[in-house]
Amino acid sequence: MDTLNCDELTTRQINERLRNLPDGSKVFVSQPRGKHSLAVGLTNRIDIIIDGNAGYYIGGLGDGPDITVLGFVGWGVGENLMNGTIRVQGNASESAGSSAHGGLLVVEGDSSLRTGISLKGGTIAVAGDVGAMSAFMAQAGTILVGGNAGDALGDSLYEATIYVGGGIRSLGSDARIEDLTEADVLIVKDLAALAGFDHIEPENVKKVASAKQLYNFDAVKAHKY
């Protein structure tokens, strides 16, 4: 397996080398030391292992690669992800998976505030807890939380769906708990299996979706503003 060493190459050089690898390649990125923007904007079908703690925007804009981070990551991991997978073995900082259009982001630890903010169709699975304001204004896609969710979960949700295995500290405006359907149970079961989580009970998760009261502007209420 090729190794790209962050102590020897700039982030730009590493991303250029990654971009030029043929589909099916496997590559090891060593000594990340919290560096930002590693493996961003890639469209090739390659396997990348980042060997340690990484910085902001890891794998952002990705449209193909499968990325594993053997450590924790900073803000905005998988931001605007299009396709492919990102797996973080540690915790993720704020805004994980923000605006992701597709693909799968798995966080094996906890994920901090604003996880999945403005999600646009991507899938996020967090084994542990998510912080406050997660899924804020999420428009489409699915978020599975194995642990607990913080304050204001799903505030101003559109069509995204959130499943929470643990407790919910508080729901945001216009978010509500809905009954689980058989289809939901299947979705959670498949997603937990895909993420490799064995602590989820698909029949016992809480489903959070939009109550759709803020969905459209109501002209009758215009005087309130």
Added chain:
Amino acid sequence: MCGIIGLHLRTPALEGELGVLATQMLEAMTDRGPDSAGIAIYDDARPGVTRYSLRSPAMGYDWTGLGDLLDAEVRLVGTDAVLSSSGDPDAFVARLGSKAPELDLVSWGQSLEVFKDVGSPREICERYGIRSRTGYQAIGHTRMATESAVTTQHSHPFSPAADLCFVHNGSFSNYFTVRRDLEGEGVRFETDNDTEVGARLVALEMARGSDLGDALRTLAKTMDGFYTLLVSTKDQFAVVRDPFACKPAVVAETPDYVAMSSEYRALAGLPDIEKAEVFEPMPEEIHTWTRSTVMS
């Protein structure tokens, strides 16, 4: 955007490396704040002696003459100087103000020295010889100005009371209102900077008897805006973030030190970092660490 770093040592074994570690941390935050930088170093006091970090707006200042005039020991540091005196600090500051009104009093205290200027962290650390400094605590800041001018006086750390230091990433939005209230209580300001308001609020609360944690709780209730703050005293080190945690903060704890920074990049080169407990303070949580014993 700005960058913050801080290192609070728990073992004398690392005190000889404080300057090297703090310099490397501050340089790692260069691209968060390339316009100005500053660093505060705490080392063990000589009993009864207060140090005054002074800066002259003009080159070639006659520091020796000033030392003679004020009966103080003079140590030149880059283009600045640190004066040491065993006299009463209030009387010393008053005499300094009347004899040398053109000078900036950057900080004072028994343990603290502060160096700051416009320019890159590397340049500033080199000019003030930070790498060779020893001590038990350091806090630093790299600035990308948003609220006020890029000058030495507007750069961080702000040190509004003896041995107190305050750095800020973010922007206070109601600082002018709070400033007016504080001025009504007799607090004097040196700049129009938002961070100075927060720093002087904490200093006022502590002068009235609050501990650092309570002073920061008052700040969180009073000040609106975005902030990650790192505040230090002679023996304490505290971190707080605004209710939305808009600005980043990472803490690493080991038996040998507590380190804090805006980003993990600045912590990645610390000794035994792979064994550290690394976490992000949550919104409005006030984290304080106290130096357990006076180490000799």
